[in-house]
Structures are given as structure tokens and as C-alpha cells.
Amino acid sequence: MIRFSQVSKRYPGGYAALKxxxxxxxxxxxxxxxxxxGAGKSTLLKLIAAIxxxxxxxxxxxxQNIGKIRSGAVPYLRRNIGLIFQDHKLLFDRNLFDNVILxxxxxxxxxxxxxxxxxxxxxxxxLLKREKxxxxxxxxxxxxxxxxxxxxxxxxSILLADEPTGNLDADSANAIMxxxxxxxxxxxxxxxxxxxxxxxxxxxxxxLALKQxxxxx
Amino acid sequence: MKSWFLQHLHVMQFTLRKLRTTPVSSLLNxxxxxxxxSLPTGGYVLLQNxxxxxxxxxxxxxxxxxxxxxxxxxxxxxxxxxxEQHAAxxxxxxxxxxxxxxxxxxxxxxxxxxxxxxxxxxxHAFIVYPKDNDAKxxxxxxxxxxxxxxxxxxxxxxxxxxxxxxxxxFGRLAVLILAVLLSFALVAITFNTxxxxxxxxxxxxxxxxxxxxxxxxxxxxxxxxxLVQGLLGGSAAWLIITVSLALLNASxxxxxxxxxxxxxxxxxxxxxxxxxxxxxxxxxxxxxxxxVTQHLWQIESR
Numbered sequence: 001m002i003r004f005s006q007v008s009k010r011y012p013g014g015y016a017a018l019k020x021x022x023x024x025x026x027x028x029x030x031x032x033x034x035x036x037x038g039a040g041k042s043t044l045l046k047l048i049a050a051i052x053x054x055x056x057x058x059x060x061x062x063x064q065n066i067g068k069i070r071s072g073a074v075p076y077l078r079r080n081i082g083l084i085f086q087d088h089k090l091l092f093d094r095n096l097f098d099n100v101i102l103x104x105x106x107x108x109x110x111x112x113x114x115x116x117x118x119x120x121x122x123x124x125x126x127l128l129k130r131e132k133x134x135x136x137x138x139x140x141x142x143x144x145x146x147x148x149x150x151x152x153x154x155x156x157s158i159l160l161a162d163e164p165t166g167n168l169d170a171d172s173a174n175a176i177m178x179x180x181x182x183x184x185x186x187x188x189x190x191x192x193x194x195x196x197x198x199x200x201x202x203x204x205x206x207x208l209a210l211k212q213x214x215x216x217x
Numbered sequence: 218m219k220s221w222f223l224q225h226l227h228v229m230q231f232t233l234r235k236l237r238t239t240p241v242s243s244l245l246n247x248x249x250x251x252x253x254x255s256l257p258t259g260g261y262v263l264l265q266n267x268x269x270x271x272x273x274x275x276x277x278x279x280x281x282x283x284x285x286x287x288x289x290x291x292x293x294x295x296x297x298x299x300x301e302q303h304a305a306x307x308x309x310x311x312x313x314x315x316x317x318x319x320x321x322x323x324x325x326x327x328x329x330x331x332x333x334x335x336x337x338x339x340x341h342a343f344i345v346y347p348k349d350n351d352a353k354x355x356x357x358x359x360x361x362x363x364x365x366x367x368x369x370x371x372x373x374x375x376x377x378x379x380x381x382x383x384x385x386x387f388g389r390l391a392v393l394i395l396a397v398l399l400s401f402a403l404v405a406i407t408f409n410t411x412x413x414x415x416x417x418x419x420x421x422x423x424x425x426x427x428x429x430x431x432x433x434x435x436x437x438x439x440x441x442x443x444l445v446q447g448l449l450g451g452s453a454a455w456l457i458i459t460v461s462l463a464l465l466n467a468s469x470x471x472x473x474x475x476x477x478x479x480x481x482x483x484x485x486x487x488x489x490x491x492x493x494x495x496x497x498x499x500x501x502x503x504x505x506x507x508x509v510t511q512h513l514w515q516i517e518s519r
Contacts, residue, residue: 051427072431079429089424106430108224150428 001027001158001189002048007057009043017043019213020057025191027157030184032200033193035210041193044210045160048191049081050074061158079107082151084161088143090135096122096146097131103154121153125179141172148179159183161192165199173199225437232441236449246410246446250403251453254497257396258485259458264388266482271381280359282343283370292367293341300345305358310344317342340369352379400500403450407443407504414439415512422516432513439509440502447501451494459484 002025009018017040025031033041046052047059050066059066064077091099100121104114122128125145127138135143144164151159161180165173177199184190194200200207209216236243284293293311300309312320317339345362347355355373363371415422422435466481473480485493 049427075426075429075431075434077429078427083427089420089427091421091424093421102425103428105224105227106425106428106434108221110223111227154429 001025001029001062002191003058003060004044004047005058005060007047007054007059009040009047009052010055017213018047018054021210021213021215022057023208023215025189027189028184028187030180030190030205031192032203032205032207033191033210034195034197034200034207035193036195038212039210040213041195041210042162045162045191045193048158048160049083050077075106079103079154080156080158082148082154082156082159084144084147084151084159084164086163086166088135088147090143090146090150092135095132095134096127096138096149099135099146100150100153103150107154117153117155118149121149124152124182125149126175139172141168141175144168144172144176145179148176152183157189159188159190161190163193163195165194165196174202177203228437228441229445231438232445235438235442236445243446246406247449247453249406250447250450250497250501251457253399253402253406254451254454254493255457255461257392257399258454258493259461260388260392260395261489262458262462262482262485264385264392267381267388268385269483270480271385278347278355279374280345280347280355280362281370281372281374282345282362282368283372284341284343285367285369286340288341288367296343296365296367300343305348305354307346307348309346312342312344314339314341403447403497403500404504404507407446407501408508410446411439411443411505411508412512414442415509415516419516422513426516435513436506436509440505443501443503443505443508444498445501447504448494448498450501451497454497455485455490455493 004024005022007018007021008016010016021040021044033044035041043052047054047066048061050061050069054067057067061077062080064073069077091102097115097118100118101114104117109117119128119131122131125148127142127145127149130138130142135146138146148161148164151161159180164176164180168176173196180190180192181203284296297309297311300306314337318337321339345358347358349355359371359373362368425435462482462484469481
């Protein structure tokens with residue numbers, strides 16, 4: 001589903017974020033991406049979503065080569081990837097329902113079908129009763145759950161989460177990990193980056209460890 | 218197809234909602250566009266009216282020959298024959314002085330003035346229709362007729378019409394220049410409005426791109442906004458002209474009444490009105506397109 005072969009990414013100014021990284025993730029796997037901040041976790045996730053392009057090597061996602069993908073095809077790639085951001089990237093000018101429906105509007109679903117899916121996604125993350133609230137009224141953990149609801153509403157086959165539990169207390173973090181586990185059970189491919197070692201010990205699953213841009217074996 | 222249509226419908230509703238949420242600035246924008254468009258359009262309307270007026274007055278070009286006051290009937294017959302046989306003349310019409318006075322009373326609304334005259338001041342006249350409407354040939358015919366005896370005054374009636382035509386040409390050019398300049402202004406106004414919108418919605422645009430929005434999807438609401446704003450501005454211009462013409466006609470009717478004429482300024486034709494709206498909408502759309510292309514590229518390259 002996702003394959004990196006000898007991928008390197010250098011940012012303008014010469015900073016090498018990833019050096020010669022190779023790995024493969026099969027469909028339906030749940031992978032933890034670990035490493036200190038600055039190890040290249042975010043860069044790796046950005047390459048998968050074509051937010052950044054590799055300088056060397058090939059990144060294949062669903063059979064598409066990210067290094068060579070046309071910019072016109074990027075939106076369609078992203079519609080099959082759910083992105084969960086550490087800073088949530090919610091829109092504060094609209095309520096929960098309108099935040100979650102955005103990917104469906106973009107994909108051109110009709111409104112009635114969209115509304116059903118939005119409510120299902122909000123129910124999944126435990127925010128259904130607050131669909132009319134605005135994001136500013138939510139706690140940090142709730143905002144992260146809202147971000148997850150928006151990422152899954154389009155039923156993507158790949159979920160990428162960048163430090164989803166980064167700023168949360170243990171209870172909220174566990175709630176979010178439980179949500180991820182339930183997606184894993186229905187067959188989604190998950191790649192979750194974290195620097196939280198204690199969280200990792202509670203879950204079994206393959207890990208990818210990055211250190212200064214290189215993959216540790 | 219249906220989802221495409223629904224998406225556009227959705228964007229349209231969204232645009233109208235956005236216009237309503239900022240009523241004051243929307244109204245001001247629409248007014249500025251309306252005023253900018255109404256200037257050249259108003260000029261065009263006035264020129265059209267002058268044009269139709271001059272068309273009505275001129276008709277086909279002709280040469281008026283006014284005879285000396287004391288000319289006899291024999292002489293008139295002889296002149297008439299000579300003119301009929303002239304190679305450059307297609308036909309001739311004799312206007313006796315009595316008939317000329319009647320015509321004057323009826324056509325130009327000077328009945329009150331002529332009624333007060335003690336005697337008919339008008340001479341007998343011939344109206345000469347040249348075979349060729351070419352300006353130079355008509356002028357040489359006029360000069361030839363001037364040399365005939367007892368031909369007191371020979372006048373080429375199209376001369377002033379040609380001067381007017383020249384003036385109208387000048388006016389049309391001025392209106393065109395004004396229209397081009399103000400079209401740029403309209404595009405600039407829309408460009409700037411959309412720029413501000415993009416800046417305030419930058420976050421939303423970035424998020425939308427991250428979750429799979431195509432450039433077309435992001436552009437669409439802004440293009441619609443430009444289009445609708447242009448269309449409303451065009452409608453405002455049309456209204457401004459309608460109201461102005463009504464006011465002008467009201468005061469004009471007092472004036473024309475004095476001259477016993479029923480002249481009034483004509484509004485834009487349906488076709489011209491449609492063109493105005495279409496053009497305004499197009500310019501709004503164009504300004505939005507330029508703005509959104511420029512600024513989306515900036516967001517992309519960040």
C-alpha cells in the first residue's frame with residue numbers, strides 16, 4: 001500500500017530531513033512511527049500525502065509515484081488519505097457538523113448522504129450530541145477527536161496521524177488510541193507518529209523508529 | 218452530472234449568503250461598480266439619442282435652392298426644366314413659398330412664431346436630389362448651381378449632418394476610451410475584493426487543499442462571487458441610467474412642450490441592456506479569476 005525505497009528529503013538550505021529511508025506497509029497494517037522531534041516523522045507523513053515531494057528515491061502510495069504525480073492528481077490522492085494533524089487544523093468559523101462535512105462537499109457527495117455520514121463519524125468519536133457547537137468550545141482532546149472525525153468521514157483506506165496525542169492527558173490519549181484501534185479492526189491502514197513511549201507499550205503493532213532522518217532497524 | 222449541478226447550486230447559495238453577511242461593503246462595491254459602468258453607458262445612451270435625432274432630421278441628402286424674391290412663374294418653369302435635364306440630378310421638387318410656410322408651421326413647432334408674421338418671408342425653393350450621394354460630387358453640384366442667375370442661396374443640407382457625424386464619431390471614441398478605462402477599474406475592484414477574501418480565508422483554503430480540494434473547487438466560490446458582484450454592479454448601472462433618464466425626460470418635457478415637440482430621451486434597448494449586464498458579469502468574473510489565480514499560486518508555493 002505504501003512503499004519507500006531509498007527516499008531522501010532535503011529542505012531548501014541543505015537540511016536533510018530523511019536519509020535513504022526504505023520500508024513497506026501492507027494494506028490493513030497499523031504502524032507506529034517513533035522518534036524524537038526533528039527525527040523526520042512529519043516529513044515522512046507529508047511525503048505520503050504529497051504535501052512534500054522526495055528529492056531522491058521513490059515513494060509509492062496506492063501505486064502512485066509521489067515524486068512524479070501531476071499536481072492536478074494530488075487532490076484525488078488525498079481524498080483517499082485521512083490526515084490527522086497535531087494542531088487539528090479545524091475551521092473555527094463553523095460548527096462541528098460543517099467542519100466534518102467539508103471533505104464530502106469537496107468530493108461532491110449529495111447533502112443527504114453526506115449528513116448521514118457526518119453523523120456516523122461524529123458518533124464514532126463521541127461528539128454526535130455536540131454537532132451544533134463550535135470548535136472553540138471543545139477541549140484539546142475533543143478537538144483532536146473532531147479532527148479524526150473529519151479524516152474518516154470520507155472512509156479513506158489510509159489514515160495518517162501526526163502526533164495525535166501530543167498535547168493530551170493520558171485519558172484523552174487512550175480514548176483516541178481506542179478509536180484508531182477500531183479503525184484498524186475494520187481494515188484501514190494506519191500510520192501514527194508519536195514520541196510517547198508509554199503509550200506505545202500498551203499497543204502491539206509494528207514500529208518504525210526514525211533517528212535524525214534515518215530508519216533504525 | 219447531477220452532483221456537478223448540485224455543487225454549483227451550493228456554491229451559488231454560499232455566494233449569496235456571503236454577500237448578505239457583509240451588506241455594507243457589498244453594497245458599496247456594487248455601487249462603485251454601478252457608478253463606474255453608468256458613466257460610459259450613459260454617454261452611449263446620449264450619443265444614441267443624438268444619432269437617432271439627426272437621422273430623423275437629415276433623411277436623404279439634398280440641395281436646397283432658394284430663389285430670389287421677385288422671380289416670375291416663367292422663370293420658375295424654365296429653371297425647373299433645366300434642373301430636370303441636368304446630368305447629375307435625379308429629380309427635382311418645387312416648393313412654392315406658401316407651401317414652405319405651411320410646412321414650417323407643422324413640422325418644427327414654430328406655429329406661434331409664424332402665425333404672428335404679417336407676410337410670408339419665405340422665397341420659392343427647389344429641392345434638388347442629386348444622383349450621386351458622394352460628398353465631393355454634391356459639393357461641386359452645389360457650386361455649379363450657385364453660379365446660376367436668380368439662385369439666391371444654394372445650400373447642401375447634409376453639410377451640418379456631416380459635421381454632426383464627425384462630432385458623434387469623436388464622442389463615440391471618448392465613450393469607448395472611458396469604457397475601457399473604467400472596465401480596468403472594475404476588474405481592479407473585483408481583484409482587490411477577492412484578494413481580501415482569500416487572505417481572510419487562507420486557513421480554510423489550506424485545510425481544503427490538505428483534504429483533497431482541487432484548484433477548481435477552491436476557485437469556484439470566488440469566481441461566483443466576482444460574477445455575481447459584477448452582475449449586481451451592472452444592474453446598479455442600469456438603474457442609475459433609468460433614474461437619470463426619467464429625471465432628464467421630466468425636465469426635458471417642460472422644454473419640448475414649449476416647442477410643441479414630443480422629443481424624449483430613449484432608454485437602452487433590451488439587447489444593449491443585456492449586453493451591459495453580461496459585460497459587467499464577465500468583468501467581475503475576470504477580476505476574480507486573475508486574483509484567485511495569482512493568490513492561490515502564492516498559497517501553493519509556500
